[in-house]
Amino acid sequence: MNLPATDSTNAIDWARVRADFPLLTRQVHGKPLVYFDSANTGQKPDAVIDAVDDFYRRHNANVSRAVHALGTEATEAYEGARSKLAKFLNVRGDELVLCSGTTFALNLVAYSWALPQLKAGDAIVLTRMEHHANIVPWQLVAQRTGAVIKVAEIDERGELDLAQLHSLLTPEVKLLSLTHVSNVLGTVNPVREICREARKRGIVTVVDGSQAVPHRAVDIASIGCDFYAFTGHKMSGPTGTGALWARREHLAAMPPFIGGGEMIKEVRFEGTVFNDAPHKFEAGTPNIAGFVGLGAAVDYLSGLGMRNIEAREQELLAHFNEALSKVEGLRIFGQAREKAAVVSFLVEGAHAHDLATLLDLEGVAIRSGHHCAHPLMQHFGVPATCRASLAFYNTHEEIEAFVAALQKVRRLLG
Incomplete structure (x- = not known):
């Protein structure tokens, strides 16, 4: 197994970790893939393949x-x-x-x-x-x-x-x-x-x-x-x-x-x-x-350590929430005091499926729909949401790319 490099403070080299996941190197519609759908299915490292x-x-x-x-x-x-x-x-x-x-x-x-x-x-x-x-x-x-x-x-x-x-x-x-x-x-x-x-x-x-x-x-x-x-x-x-x-x-x-x-x-x-x-x-x-x-x-x-994985994902979630706060008209569903790196959201005036489809054209993969949770959608009074779910192999640069793509799509939708 290709274990990640660590330094004397036991900090994990997350760039090396990401390199273990071959699918993350591909392009979609001519754009670098930003895979924010790990709650749906996780990507596989070379060791598993x-x-x-x-x-x-x-x-x-x-x-x-x-x-x-x-x-x-x-x-x-x-x-x-x-x-x-x-x-x-x-x-x-x-x-x-x-x-x-x-x-x-x-x-x-x-x-x-x-x-x-x-x-x-x-x-x-x-x-x-x-x-x-x-x-x-x-x-x-x-x-x-x-x-x-x-x-x-x-x-x-x-x-x-x-x-x-x-x-x-x-x-x-x-x-x-x-x-x-x-x-x-x-x-x-x-x-x-x-x-x-x-x-x-x-x-x-x-x-x-x-x-x-x-x-x-x-x-x-x-x-x-x-x-x-x-x-x-x-x-x-x-x-x-x-x-x-x-x-x-x-x-x-x-x-x-x-x-x-x-x-x-x-x-x-x-x-x-x-x-x-x-x-x-x-x-x-x-x-x-x-x-x-x-x-x-x-x-x-x-080998990575589950506590290290959780800490990495919480770090990414904090950045993600901060970046999303700059998007006008965006509503996040669920602000629990303890939560995983899963964010369901809608943008005012845009249907969830339209958002997800246009984001896909920018290389961004997120989930849209009821997420097999109809009673929860009914509670919020919406038919569907977009869901971005992060994992330890994601990066801060991908978060910035996602927000840029979301801002672009939001302008397209008027």
Whole structure:
């Protein structure tokens, strides 16, 4: 791995870090690319790309099936990725279910834990800022069980109203599911404190860590939740990767979500004996090369240090907010006291999609739309926003280029 150079004060050479990401060198519409869409998907360093390439070129085989050398190598690499993730998040490897990402992980909890547990009269608490992946599965469970959904609201800063949230945690509530970091507002929720209050009341907690794991040090053990889900492609790993962490007692009690090969010990027509967790939830051939790449991503992020990454992104966010303050008619959604480097905004008189399309012509990549968060858009009374999301591989020069492009587009739109 091409680790960045450091000086005696342990300051990271971020220019060298950026050079590890080949896509960032390309041009779009004849302009240097400014990639401000990392909340959508993170770019991949050479180390990750090389790891996937090397697996297919030298080690490609299925896992946990063959006794030949390639099968052993593939299994060791795949399970090695699980071990790296476990250490990265301060959990045990046998508590991590490897899967395609947060959406699959949350559905696994919905169908294997919630569906057998909930009944009519029970309640599920969600928050206003949830991604659709943390809303729709619970709606489907509620429809099938008769449970109801309650919603914790946000204040004018885009922060959870904790008093209102705590008031919702009544005896009929069996499950609380919330995001660690909002994908629209960048709000960092106090998940440790929230989970502590839920635990006092016997409420099971689920945390969506998609926007947290790539950008800050996450110690799942210290959060005190029951389930934690995250996605690999947002943390500079390949698409189609991610994991669900769960307490061992839940994994032991939960029935399998999907049946097939690998998740069994013995199959007879009279019945099946399932494998131990986490393997009983990993039916079929997994995305082996993807997890090899995710293991490389964990190595890369660990080499930089997650606290260094968070500090770098906070430095970029401060510059970004200062630069945006000079743009007339610009409205930012979400001004939480603790937030990630995600900024959703609109410019007066311009539709979000028009802004994003014209910015693309200037080489600037941002997201426009509802960001899979319709209830949050409804709260603000808008159909869509633009969202710029930064990562450690971005630069201060890109921020200036973005603002210059935004000012140009604003003039074009009148």
